[in-house]
Amino acid sequence: MTEPGAGVGTVRLRDGVEIELSDGRTVVADADRPRGDVNVLSHAHGDHLYDDPPERVVCSALTAALAEARREEAGPLTRESVPEIDLYEAGHVAGSRAVLITDPGTDRRYCYTGDISTRDRAYLSGFSPPDADVLIIEATYGRPEYVFPDQADLEAEITEWLAETIDRPVLLFGYSLGRAQKLQLLAQRAGRSRVLVSKAISRINGVIEEYRDVSFDAERSGPDTELEAGDALVLPTGTNNLAFVDAILEETGALKAGFSGWAMNSAFKYRGDYDATFTLSDHCDFAELVEVVETVDPEIVYTQHGFADELATHLTGLGYETRTLKRNQTALGDF
Numbered sequence: 044m045t046e047p048g049a050g051v052g053t054v055r056l057r058d059g060v061e062i063e064l065s066d067g068r069t070v071v072a073d074a075d076r077p078r079g080d081v082n083v084l085s086h087a088h089g090d091h092l093y094d095d096p097p098e099r100v101v102c103s104a105l106t107a108a109l110a111e112a113r114r115e116e117a118g119p120l121t122r123e124s125v126p127e128i129d130l131y132e133a134g135h136v137a138g139s140r141a142v143l144i145t146d147p148g149t150d151r152r153y154c155y156t157g158d159i160s161t162r163d164r165a166y167l168s169g170f171s172p173p174d175a176d177v178l179i180i181e182a183t184y185g186r187p188e189y190v191f192p193d194q195a196d197l198e199a200e201i202t203e204w205l206a207e208t209i210d211r212p213v214l215l216f217g218y219s220l221g222r223a224q225k226l227q228l229l230a231q232r233a234g235r236s237r238v239l240v241s242k243a244i245s246r247i248n249g250v251i252e253e254y255r256d257v258s259f260d261a262e263r264s265g266p267d268t269e270l271e272a273g274d275a276l277v278l279p280t281g282t283n284n285l286a287f288v289d290a291i292l293e294e295t296g297a298l299k300a301g302f303s304g305w306a307m308n309s310a311f312k313y314r315g316d317y318d319a320t321f322t323l324s325d326h327c328d329f330a331e332l333v334e335v336v337e338t339v340d341p342e343i344v345y346t347q348h349g350f351a352d353e354l355a356t357h358l359t360g361l362g363y364e365t366r367t368l369k370r371n372q373t374a375l376g377d378f
């Protein structure tokens with residue numbers, strides 16, 4: 044069965060984002076079971092990472108190493124490079140890349156961003172968008188109210204809080220790949236006496252330290268670790284509601300802080316039962332997303348993830364041809 048409008052130049056969201064080239068090959072990005080003629084992995088976050096590995100994949104060496112660490116049971120990954128695909132630093136997390144795919148038959152250029160941040164942070168350079176005819180952009184914070192503070196101000200606010208509370212231990216919650224590493228560096232900068240991390244974060248630290256010129260100087264915490272005043276313990280966000288966290292709070296009088304773009308909503312603080320929250324994010328805010336689109340200035344924009352409809356509506360208002368990518372729905376190429 045042929046879907047209406049399917050064919051050359053079609054961008055679809057199926058299992059991952061699928062782009063069909065003029066020679067009939069498909070490029071598939073960030074699928075659970077990648078089965079494209081060419082498969083791309085933008086970064087090693089769970090919602091982009093395969094469950095069942097592809098035979099070969101286009102990604103950075105660091106993303107491959109992180110993916111192998113996070114999907115140990117799947118075995119080693121085989122990376123390939125293909126002439127039609129160029130990788131660009133996505134500025135999201137260590138190893139993350141956006142891709143520019145050039146159709147060899149038509150010279151049409153497709154930019155798939157994966158997750159992006161245009162801010163320089165710690166050892167990450169912000170995403171500098173390439174020119175493209177078709178842009179497929181993430182829309183996590185694609186609503187006008189999500190505009191984050193200046194990065195330097197934000198980091199100063201965080202280190203001030205970490206210094207002011209030095210007479211107590213603190214628990215800092217962030218994703219194990221991304222926020223967790225930045226929190227360790229900020230805790231060091233704030234003069235915290237020890238920076239401790241969970242097993243999962245320690246493993247990711249090790250991979251990043253191997254590939255990048257950075258050292259997190261963190262100790263691995265365990266059941267016998269006794270938290271003291273001055274300590275900062277960095278934990279994966281998902282552990283916030285676990286019983287061991289409550290036990291630590293009760294025993295040590297530690298404070299809890301949460302870090303996310305969603306901290307702009309007061310519900311974030313309340314739901315996580317945090318003492319403090321900060322809008323530290325590894326994504327573009329709304330204004331930065333719009334700026335990326337304006338810089339690329341494509342003929343058509345596809346939005347996906349988060350506030351995809353809202354961002355699409357805004358971009359349509361700015362005069363862009365826009366589509367929201369939704370699973371199993373063919374988005375027409377129109378050219």
Ligand SMILES: [Zn+2]
Binds near residue numbers: 086158
């Ligand atoms: Zn991500």
